[in-house]
Amino acid sequence: MISADIGRPISKLRLGLNIPDLDDLIGSAIKQRESATRQVQSESGRWYALHVHPFIPAENNVQGLLLVFVDIHESKKLQERTVARAEQSESIVLALLESAAQAILAVDKEGRIKLANATAERMFGYSRDELLGDRIESLIPERLRAQHVQHRESWFAQPHNRTMGIGLELAGLRKDGSEFPVEAGLSSITADGKSSASPSFPILRNERRMSRPFPVTRISWLPK
Secondary structure (H helix, E strand, O other): OOOOHOOOHHHHHOOOEEOOOOHHHHHHHHOOOOOOEEEEOOOOOEEEEEEEEEEOOOOOOOEEEEEEEEOOOHHHHHHHHHHHHHHHHHHHHHHHHHOOOOOOEEEOOOOOOEEEOOOHHHHHOOHHHHHHEHHHHHHOOOHHHHHHHHHHHHHOOOOOOOEEOOOOOEEOOOOOEEEEEEOEEEOOOOOOOOOOOOOEEEEEEEEOOOOOOOEEEEEEEEEE
């Protein structure tokens, strides 16, 4: 800006920034009488945080606006790199889950299935669309469902690693109505920086062992 710019409408100034809705942003700050913040990018590609503050003197009327530009380019780029790394890590984890020889089903505290891999589809005979949103108890014989709900609720109250169902009958139920015996183990994993007291996700995993004539299933619980 130069001294000759003083007194000119801000919309007439060449700021070197890409703010196509600047007039709307200013109008909103005046009308709402509240500060507004927007991330904007310069024509050279550098990022800034634009803070628009209405100037309200003793008369309680908006007499003007204070526009503050804060250089956030380095923090913005760091954030983008962090997000990219997180997305890459997530993609790797999902690829590992998808290619696992075990059937993996993630469910929430209410028992709704939130994730299913290809092996789970083949094992239970359902498509992924059929599994997602359904309850984990639909994959358990009806005679065992009430007991399973009690065990699930008890585990979510105090998530911890342990073997599941010692001395109990455990079985899986396929879409065609056939049953198969399972082994189960529970493990707690904290995700997204949340503690194990947060709602958790269980993971149901099937393992085929050469020494057994039937699939052996493991159940793990993964907190959100």
